[in-house]
Amino acid sequence: MVPGTASAKQEPDGAAIERVVSAYAEKVGYPGIAVTITKGNKVLYAGGYGHDSAGAAVTVTTPMPIASASKSFTALAVMQLVEAGEVTLESPVRDYLPDFRIADPRGAQITVRELLNQTSGITDGTFPEKSLPQPDSLADAVTRARSANLSAEPGTEHRYTNTNYHLAARLVEVVAGEPFADYLRRHIFEPIGMGATTTINQTPRDLPAAVRKGYVYAYGASIPAVEPKRFVNGSDGVVTSASDMAKWLIMQSNAGVAANGTRLVSATSITAMHTSSDPRWTYGMGWDTDQKGRVNHNGVWFTYTADALLLPGGYGIAVIGNSGIGLANEGITPLADELATLVTGGEPSSGAPVRLIVDLTLAGLTLLSLLLGIRNLRRARIWADRFATRPSWRLALRLLPRLTPLALLVALPDLLGRLVGGGRDITFIQLCYYSIALVSWTAVAAVMNASVLTTRVVALSQLRRLAGDAPATDASPQPVAG
Template sequence: MPISQTFPFLAPCSPRSPRPPRTGRPAAAACAALLAAATVLPGAPAASAADEAKALPSAIDALVQEYRDAAGVPGVAVAVTRGAETVHAAGYGTTPVGDPVTADTPMAMASVSKSFTAAAVLQLVEAGEVDLDEPVRTYLPEFEMADPRAERITVLQLLDQTSGMSDTTFPAFTREQPEDLREAVASMRTGRLAADPGERHEYHNPNTQVAARLVEAVAGRPFAEQLRAGVFEPLGMENSTTIDTDRDLPPSAHGHLKAFGAPVAAPEPRAFGNGSGGVISTADDMAAWLIAQNNGGKGAGGARIASAESIERMHTPSPNSGSYALGWSVGETPSGAPVIAHGGDLFTSTAYQALLPESGHGVAVMANTGMAYGDAQAIADALITLIEEEEAPAPPSQAALVWTDVLLTALAAGAAAAAWFGARRAPRWARLRAGRPLGAALRLLPLALPPLLFAEIHRVVGFLFRGRDVAWIQVSYLYPSFMLLLGAAALACAVVAAARIASLVRNRARRD
């Protein structure tokens, strides 16, 4: 089961390069071939902008529908722009409550939100109220950590994720979750840094939570109001907002897990995300945002949310931030063209946005399936390939996912059967070890391992994710069938251990 890299509540959120092209997507590939033939084949007439405007939306519809059918994605929203025009904005399928997904359906943007936080900060920079190179505490004195180096963290280092803050020294999710940005910043007072400020890039959600709180402090109003006034209203993003926690998600922004290849509606695990993952938006609204990003900060209607210089700064990595810019990352498409993008994953939904500077296209995708499946990025990858007139990748097969669930569920059932068999044999096991308490204890010890692993599995996963802070419930959302097996094994071992211990106690009582 693939795990997406861009986790607002788990893992780094820099965009991966679009997947290399593969064969096997007949509908979208045929549309792409027609477009390519009309534009590049010798002797063929050049396709007009009107022809493309008609052909590309149909190709997008075919591609998304084919992906949904193959991957079992209940609902998807897509926006594709070019220059100052919306090429296509549409919704497909349904929300968890059964409503149709449309171009106006609010969906979770997850860590795509970081680009909005960066925009809000750059607006204050343009107004002369914030300097990116000044320490955060210049504008937000309440920002304190147990590490004296934190006083040197600059505003820029929050946005490019080089502050030195890290999940390894300040747990983002296993601590008590805050209710608002003020509490989020206050909770960092016990945290320490993993590196000197500016030394290296390390993705950590609290960076942009502090940045959002800084916006509140400087602007003198809640972050949601500042985004609405500075970004959403000027661009006509009427159905967009930002929220604090999972409890604030509208019904349409909830999502799904998958079991045996079928979607299962599920609530999002408890987490705080404003500033780092709280934006809720729609396909129509994201089209307006993409246009402004590709048009030097100016929206389709002429309203400007930032200067061209600020937009360029948002898209430019810092010297020590690698490919990560300010809420965006830079990379290449499979064809070698530059791409500026950012992904966002919740445990029940995903989002992805990308800008193609050479062609002027923008792409945004929201899918209501979780990070374990990476559907938003996969669809966006396919759309980028389609736009580049390459052969589109084949939609993913659900066979491996289904058979994995079948196998792990069968093993879980086997664990239950083993528990029943082991409990029935416990009296005989105890009789064979009568008078040998040390030997009996040593034979019981391995039965403690599955329950211990079940209880601490989040620490193991966090270690495998290079020290990321992971909550136990999050692992259950990532690997539900594996956790079913591990839970069944833990319970089976506990049952057998209890039966054996009870038999040992009864035997001893009889002897006494």
């Protein structure tokens, strides 16, 4: 990794940072990671680790998506319009988006603030945005949202969903009178020197040519993969670099003023974005908070992950990795936490390679399911001989549990979204990105159990048919000739 420029007093130890990043990359399975650390208006450290899927070294200028960390950019764009007097946070969204309609009549009450706070009442459960046809533009995203329902009265519950930020980005377009990407470029990216940063509508179609495939993970191997088709603008569509993210962190840490002296928003707006408006949740506007006074937003794609973290002491940390969200890897946030511990004088803990352990465990279960299935297939006739005389209803009760793995496979996206994803929507294809090992085990178990059920039914039918076709034995006494 290559140290960035910094004052001697503030610069963290480059070798120590490299050890932390390298250990994390090896433990979790990240082929490439870019890091930047700032304090005040200085870049203390910037470096790249590993390689991209084309074999090139990852550097501080490598373009990579930051996924949902993009929401902080959308929130700032809205706050600029608020400061310009063109938007009021407490006004209904419909005041600025006349075409905004949802299935629930309470949607007319949703305010701009509630979009940014993720308290609109729209959820992945009431509007499964990943499972639905993906729009081509922000205008199409507003039209698509007409089928949305609400899980609660607007403003009463925090429920994270990308849809809120699709709507917020379209609001910026309509109020500003220009495409969202152009607005971000002219009012945010260029003024503070983020010249390599852009935002896109849809993956993988709109990704810049310089953005390489990210990776999915399976059984200890990182596999290059194309990000599945998703609409991302406003919610998770920003593509940037560690070098550009340093400028973003500096502006956020310095009350809205960039390192080049440009003010994007007031200190009051920065504080508002960094602060939850209700003690029932921790989310502000485009940023989350914790009890330690830290402000952050992570980002997860199925082939990339990122995190932006602001510490009370003025440090800013951004990490971007080219491996996606997965079972036992819910993002690269733990690395940001380890670096935060390091720069504030603590000792980071590397921990165990949980991702590998989970996948190897699933590999063992897959092999066990395969072997047991083969064994049971070979013993189908023995099973039929043993149970041929049992009543059919009892045999059905014995055999029906064999369909449980198949039912689990079908229900797995919804089940995983509820248990692990906090109710987030996920399609079956995206589930394969999330955990090849989990899908493989479930699929093998489903196929083997369905095959065992089928072969046992066939063997039982054949045995009973043969028994029915056998000639009856006449045991009655025969007359004796006299």
